[in-house]
Amino acid sequence: MPVLSTIEAKCKDCYKCLRACPVKAIRFRAGDGTSDGSPLAGRALHAEVVEERCILDGACLRVCPQGAKRVRPDVGRVKGWLESGEKVVASVAPSFAAAFPEEPLKVVGAVRSLGFAAVEQTAVGAELVAEAVREECRAVSSGSCRRPVLPVITTACPVVVNLMEMVYPDTLRHASAVVSPMVAHGRALKRAHPGARVVFIGPCVAKKHEAEREEVTGAVDAVLTFVELWDWLADEGVSLAEAEPSDFDGYRPETAPLFPVEGGMLRTASLPSDLVSGEWLALSGMDDCREFLAALSGGGGLPEELRGVRLVEMLACRGGCVAGPVMPDDGSTPAVRRQRLLRFVETRRRGTGGGAGGGRVLPEPAGERVRGRPRLEPADLTRTYRDRRPELKMPTEKEVREILARVGKTKPEDELDCGVCGYPSCREKAIATYQGMAESDMCMPYMREMAESMSHLVVAASPYGMVVVNAGLDIIEANQAFRKMFGLGEEADLAGRRLSDIIDDTLFRKAFEERTVTETEVSYPERGLLTQQTIFHLGKRDAVVGIFIDLTPAARQREEFERLRDETVERAREVIAKQMSVAQEIAGLLGETSAETKVILTKLIDLMKKGEVGALDRPSGRRGRDADRERAGGGGSGAGAEALDGTKGGL
Ligand code: SF4
Ligand code: SF4
Structure with a gap:
């Protein structure tokens, strides 16, 4: 176990140990699985004491506010010797x-x-x-x-x-x-x-x-x-x-x-x-x-x-x-x-x-x-000494410039040498990055700039209207979508304008007074605009933010849908009514023919019951042939033929 190490779980990446380290023996590296090279990935870095470079002065141990530096304990070994009866001085x-x-x-x-x-x-x-x-x-x-x-x-x-x-x-x-x-x-x-x-x-x-x-x-x-x-x-x-x-x-x-x-x-x-x-x-x-x-x-x-x-x-x-x-x-x-x-x-x-x-x-x-x-x-x-200088690969000027460019430092004036990263100059930090001791994005001004420009980009590109007002209800900032919603020119400088000149500021005033979050629908009939508004106080910054979602297209869609729905229902009613009347007519006709059929069949059944149609009991082929023969020979039952004729005539 090394004499001095970092308890990774306690380290909060503040770089304080690196700033205190006189020989920059602390390496910052990304935690497992979080590095994608993007400054916005939110990855965690961890301080690591590099044994081959550490002179063990303990400066990092003194300054770490998290108590994340650990000195190897050796009490256990000494106790062991004492317990086993060894002579210990x-x-x-x-x-x-x-x-x-x-x-x-x-x-x-x-x-x-x-x-x-x-x-x-x-x-x-x-x-x-x-x-x-x-x-x-x-x-x-x-x-x-x-x-x-x-x-x-x-x-x-x-x-x-x-x-x-x-x-x-x-x-x-x-x-x-x-x-x-x-x-x-x-x-x-x-x-x-x-x-x-x-x-x-x-x-x-x-x-x-x-x-x-x-x-x-x-x-x-x-x-x-x-x-x-x-x-x-x-x-x-x-x-x-x-x-x-x-x-x-x-x-x-x-x-x-x-x-x-x-x-x-x-x-x-x-x-x-x-x-x-x-x-x-x-x-x-x-x-x-x-x-x-x-x-x-x-x-x-x-x-x-x-x-x-x-x-x-x-x-x-x-x-x-x-x-x-x-x-x-x-x-x-x-x-x-x-x-x-x-x-x-x-x-x-x-x-x-x-x-x-x-x-x-x-x-x-x-x-x-x-x-x-x-x-x-x-x-x-007596004793001897050894040259223990660690072998350090030095980057070329071109490589230093490339590393600096990764954090937007392309001109001499971009090199602020602020020292926040723990290195006395941007150049030294670039060299440390080349040597694997630092990550290129360990640059506070760069990270802040990135975060600000990204948040500005996100706000500017948002389809939601956004406005920030101060305690006097004057506008601090408003984005493009807000301007568009309320018909404000792109060029107009809104900073400093009273919000009440543009919209009713009651909910914003309430957010300042009560520090609550309000979510409500507000319509502006004169602009044909319906909005969903979320208005909240920003805490320490003592400002109120309003986020406006334009519900107008959705409301229009809803109206159109309702119109179509009503029309469809009306048409369906008409069709049903028509169908009903046709069905009734058909039913009437069917009723008449059924009644007639019933009368004739009833008559036929009656005749059959009386046996006047016995010939009808024979197979139809023979009955046909017999009938033909009888008709041709003039013989046979004349009553039967008449009855059939009569029936036929009845039908
Ligand atoms: S001072 Fe402590 S918390 Fe800060 S980076 Fe160093 S080890 Fe981590
Ligand atoms: S003990 Fe000293 S040399 Fe070693 S890492 Fe800490 S501050 Fe740097």
């Missing part, structure tokens, strides 16, 4: 006295109560380092040592080392070859407590990375921040206010506890009297450190006034480690913290306890607790 950074509002020795007691086998102070390592640097500087000045070169840069701060290695690697030849106090103390503790784990507790994010570096590996097993310690104590129910005061184990250094303030190393190395000579320089704060390194790195060299400097002490946090980025937030300012530390050092020097209220005399740590000064070989205090 704590090395507490000298800034501890500045970090907590309680009496410093209560903090030592509280740390001890967590189960550490020994609680020692990193200031022991600081004293060793200060002496080694003094010797190194002497050797360099006398010419007996050719590396580093003057001015020698010494620092206990891993952020400064990161800055030199990643941004100004050509200044590494000035870097003191002496390790930091944390590493020196870690090595000493490993020697004094064979097989023990060493845990450094301090105010710095970058120490977590330093402890894992190949060049110093094995000195420190884990790094906890003071915030982690604070939370751990709270989890264990240990109250600092009620903790039993306890002194550090091991050797007690004199001046090294001042290491965490600007100039503390020079003082520990007994160089302060030379400060007036201008040979020693103490710098703190990212800006001062960068300025010096940039001058040292650039072709122009140091300004005349700095040319006599032989030793430079640098700390990345302004004022020193007392202003570190991971101090418990008890509302104290760096100045207050510095005073706490100075008071502690002073009371220790006078032999009192070092409490915030002046302290009380503690009994001298007895027996084994003071073992005297740790012995370290000179080789144990």
Whole structure:
């Protein structure tokens, strides 16, 4: 897990971390599945700490208003070692006295109560380092040592080392070859407590990375921040206010506890009297450190006034480690913290306890607790550096221009260099875009312009009439459709005209007074216009908007439909009536013929019943032939023939 990362869900794309980041190590990229390259897609970007570029100064951690930056927690590992019975020794950074509002020795007691086998102070390592640097500087000045070169840069701060290695690697030849106090103390503790784990507790994010570096590996097993310690104590129910005061184990250094303030190393190395000579320089704060390194790195060299400097002490946090980025937030300012530390050092020097209220005399740590000064070989205090400058592809001028053009910057005056995106200039942001660190549309003026022009386009092209009025019911803006509805010329400037000159403004007045939304149909007979109106107040902008939908065509359509419907119904009625009369006539005729048929058939049935038509019972073929034969022979029943004839005649 990286030492520093972003909690994506918490990040709100405000670019504040990027603006604060001195080396622009934060990449903004679109969240999954939302990027379509369109500035109007509403995609979310997320800040991402790029490890290969990050110098771990924690500036982003300090400024993020959402608490979206996370420092890797290492308490779990340390607890695991303690629970499994391993011997674990704590090395507490000298800034501890500045970090907590309680009496410093209560903090030592509280740390001890967590189960550490020994609680020692990193200031022991600081004293060793200060002496080694003094010797190194002497050797360099006398010419007996050719590396580093003057001015020698010494620092206990891993952020400064990161800055030199990643941004100004050509200044590494000035870097003191002496390790930091944390590493020196870690090595000493490993020697004094064979097989023990060493845990450094301090105010710095970058120490977590330093402890894992190949060049110093094995000195420190884990790094906890003071915030982690604070939370751990709270989890264990240990109250600092009620903790039993306890002194550090091991050797007690004199001046090294001042290491965490600007100039503390020079003082520990007994160089302060030379400060007036201008040979020693103490710098703190990212800006001062960068300025010096940039001058040292650039072709122009140091300004005349700095040319006599032989030793430079640098700390990345302004004022020193007392202003570190991971101090418990008890509302104290760096100045207050510095005073706490100075008071502690002073009371220790006078032999009192070092409490915030002046302290009380503690009994001298007895027996084994003071073992005297740790012995370290000179080789144990040396280290090396690496050029870790990230490989960055640079765009050509043509490519820069193309990227700038994507956000409408085609002329020099379009480059506003406003810095809102987090980069100091439009050009630098274009280069970052080319290098995959930024998205081209991370440009606030461009996005605003796009949003405005799009909203204007949408309003202008809307088929609905729109008008905005101020509290005085004067028109602020009206679109083309509104002008057309109320017969206002295209050229006429409506801004400032009273709305009541054009339409009844009662509903607009009501919207101002009652802050309600009104939806109603209003007709303007003189214009042959029927409208659907939605009128509402704009809240903070104290304006009222009216949206007018022209219902006239729909109303006309409805009328036409109703006319057609009535006509159709009338025609249908007529047709039905006609049909009815024809049907009645047909029914009358059918009735008559049916009656006649009935009479004849009844007669026929009667005749058959009387047997006068027996011949009719025979098959019709024979009956025909017999009848023909009878007719031809003149024989047969004459009555039958007559009857048939009679029937026929009847039919
Ligand atoms: S400061 Fe950075 S991490 Fe925090 S919300 Fe803003 S963009 Fe996201
Ligand atoms: S820790 Fe510093 S260098 Fe790293 S991303 Fe944050 S501000 Fe940038």
